[in-house]
Amino acid sequence: MGAQDFCIETGGTLVAIESEVEQAFITMNLFGHNTNVWIGLQNNDYEKWLNGKPVTYSNWSPFDVINIPSHNTTEVQKDIPLCALLSSNPNFHFTGKWYFEDCGKEGYGFVCEKMQDTSGHHVNTSDMYPIPNTLEYGNRTYKIIKANMTWYAAIKACLMHGAELVSITDQYHQSFLTVVLNRLGHAHWIGLFTTDNGLHFDWSDGTKSSFTFWKDEESSFFGDCVFADINGRWQSTACESFLQGAICHVPTETKPFEHPVLCSETSIPWIKFKSNCYSFSTVLDSTSFEAAHEFCKKEGSNLLTIKDEAENSFLLEELFAFGSSVQMVWLNAQFDSNNETIKWFDGTPTDQSNWGIRKPDMDHLQSHQCVALKVPEGVWQLTPCEEKKGFICKMEADIHTVMEHPGKGPSHSIIPLAVALILIIILVIITLSFYIHKQNSGFFRRLAAFRNPYYPATNFSTTHLEENILISDLEKNDQ
Numbered sequence: 001m002g003a004q005d006f007c008i009e010t011g012g013t014l015v016a017i018e019s020e021v022e023q024a025f026i027t028m029n030l031f032g033h034n035t036n037v038w039i040g041l042q043n044n045d046y047e048k049w050l051n052g053k054p055v056t057y058s059n060w061s062p063f064d065v066i067n068i069p070s071h072n073t074t075e076v077q078k079d080i081p082l083c084a085l086l087s088s089n090p091n092f093h094f095t096g097k098w099y100f101e102d103c104g105k106e107g108y109g110f111v112c113e114k115m116q117d118t119s120g121h122h123v124n125t126s127d128m129y130p131i132p133n134t135l136e137y138g139n140r141t142y143k144i145i146k147a148n149m150t151w152y153a154a155i156k157a158c159l160m161h162g163a164e165l166v167s168i169t170d171q172y173h174q175s176f177l178t179v180v181l182n183r184l185g186h187a188h189w190i191g192l193f194t195t196d197n198g199l200h201f202d203w204s205d206g207t208k209s210s211f212t213f214w215k216d217e218e219s220s221f222f223g224d225c226v227f228a229d230i231n232g233r234w235q236s237t238a239c240e241s242f243l244q245g246a247i248c249h250v251p252t253e254t255k256p257f258e259h260p261v262l263c264s265e266t267s268i269p270w271i272k273f274k275s276n277c278y279s280f281s282t283v284l285d286s287t288s289f290e291a292a293h294e295f296c297k298k299e300g301s302n303l304l305t306i307k308d309e310a311e312n313s314f315l316l317e318e319l320f321a322f323g324s325s326v327q328m329v330w331l332n333a334q335f336d337s338n339n340e341t342i343k344w345f346d347g348t349p350t351d352q353s354n355w356g357i358r359k360p361d362m363d364h365l366q367s368h369q370c371v372a373l374k375v376p377e378g379v380w381q382l383t384p385c386e387e388k389k390g391f392i393c394k395m396e397a398d399i400h401t402v403m404e405h406p407g408k409g410p411s412h413s414i415i416p417l418a419v420a421l422i423l424i425i426i427l428v429i430i431t432l433s434f435y436i437h438k439q440n441s442g443f444f445r446r447l448a449a450f451r452n453p454y455y456p457a458t459n460f461s462t463t464h465l466e467e468n469i470l471i472s473d474l475e476k477n478d479q
Contacts, residue, residue: 003038003110004050012114014040016049017086019057020231021182024175026111027096030088031138031172038110041084043100061087061097061357086111090309091354092211093377095171099357131183137176141250142166144184151225151239154189154246155204163248165191169209169313177247178232185230189246192226198236201226205251209313210320210376264398266299273314277397278304280318283326283390289370292330292391293345301395303332304373305344312354315392316378328372328381330391335369335382342371354380 007013017023017039030037040050047055082100085108089095101108135142145157158165168174168190181188191204198221203209214220215233225239228247263270263277270277282295289303296303306312319326332345342350353359356379370385383389 003108004040007110007112007114010112010114012112013051014038015111015113016040016051016053017057017059018053021178023057023059023096024178024182024232026086027175028137028172028179030086030096031176033088033109035107035109036085036087036089038108039084039086039098041098042103043082059096059098061094061099087357089354089356090170090172091312091356091378092169092171092174093379094356096175097357101358131180135180138172139252140173141252142177142180143248143250144180144188145246145248146244147246148242148244149189149246150242151189151193154243155191157246158248161248163250164205165189166247166249167191167203167205167207167209168213169207169211171211174211174213174232177228180247181228181232182230184245186244187227187229187235189225189227189243190234192234193239194220194224194236197221197224205249208317210317264300264395268299268393270395271318272397273311275397276311277301277395278315278318279393280322283319283322283329283392285390286388287391288388289330289334289385292389293332296391296393299393299395301393303330303345304392304394305332306354306373312378315373316376319375322375326375326390328374328383328389330389331371331373331380333371334385335371354378356380 004014015026017026026037041055042050049055081103083103084098085101087094087097087099089097131144133144133146135144141163143158143161143163145154145161147153147157149157155165166177168177192201193204194201201220213228213232213234215229215231215235219233219235220226222235223237223239223241225241226234226236227243228234263272268279268281270279272278279299279301282292285292287295293303304315306315319329333342333350334345335342342353344350356377360382368385369382372381372383372389373379374381
């Protein structure tokens with residue numbers, strides 16, 4: 001049974017997405033799923049949904065426009081019926097985007113919709129199910145602050161609730177907050193701000209991300225602080241403006257302290273992220289896969305691998321700073337023509353992959369194909385290994401690096417231990433000397449009296465030693 005047939009049997013049809021809020025509702029419910037879903041649109045009548053309604057809203061992937069019927073297509077593509085899929089790819093460049101695929105292709109999910117039962121009295125769902133002040137979604141806890149406040153007051157209000165003004169780094173959480181804001185009915189402060197008149201924006205909690213959701217191109221130039229409107233779109237305004245609320249999020253974990261010198265010093269600089277070190281000094285170089293691989297080996301490292309989404313986000317954020325100067329960098333992966341799979345150079349499977357909207361067809365790949373990371377989208381692309389591209393070296397961080405370079409001086413962590421040990425030894429020697437002196441002082445006095453019979457022995461009174469202990473006041477520096 002096909003997806004549309006199943007929906008019809010249950011009294012509905014494949015979903016027709018008619019607004020940005022409806023799109024957000026479907027996207028937020030795909031969080032944690034890795035299967036793309038069919039929606040109610042076909043290429044033979046792409047201006048009308050299967051339920052007969054006209055297409056007034058669309059969210060096509062800009063990386064797949066060749067398959068949109070309004071663009072040029074080959075004769076083969078025209079003969080194959082195409083249906084619309086909604087992507088669940090976690091890369092925010094693709095999350096929720098639409099693209100056409102062969103209607104007969106299997107392995108996808110689908111979303112049905114049907115009209116609400118209107119036989120009863122009309123009930124306002126916003127009144128029946130009000131938005132609570134604390135919300136859980138995905139791996140985050142949100143707090144909604146309802147008060148007339150400036151951006152600065154919003155920062156303080158969040159702190160009073162054990163939270164921080166919200167940062168938004170992916171399309172799933174943005175979609176969730178879009179639905180919440182639409183229900184609330186008015187704009188709320190978020191934690192984005194600028195200190196250079198809109199040239200660069202930062203999150204108040206220190207989060208780094210290249211994800212944006214501006215209303216339009218001009219929305220970032222109206223002020224230094226940012227709010228999200230009832231459609232979830234971001235707009236800037238004066239920080240002293242008054243809005244009716246703010247969205248906070250509760251930090252999920254304490255940010256670990258990272259020692260500033262955990263990467264080995266070689267001929268190239270390194271940047272640490274979690275348990276690995278990365279060198280971005282070669283991203284502007286232009287070299288083949290083999291030459292890049294050999295260069296990293298000489299530096300005691302390996303060509304770049306990406307093992308999880310957090311690492312992928314870090315890399316894209318660092319590469320984003322290079323702008324259009326960097327378009328592709330090599331990944332340490334190759335196409336294995338024997339079993340038609342992509343593997344990391346060490347032989348492990350590529351559990352973390354990002355082919356964008358669709359995976360490459362492994363059945364028709366030429367041999368000796370390597371994998372490159374496309375910037376800024378973060379998608380993987382198969383390309384001949386002989387082509388010349390930039391690259392990134394990667395190696396594990398070494399916590400003993402500081403001790404392995406005696407020329408650089410001792411580790412700061414050893415100095416307090418050495419000082420304490422010396423003080424203890426000195427104290428033991430002083431105590432022992434004082435004890436021997438007390439035991440033998442009488443003997444020496446008798447010996448002196450025996451050698452000088454004409455002089456009376458002098459009576460020495462025991463001298464009491466006073467120790468003046470100076471205690472330094474510790475100044476508490478506000479961090």
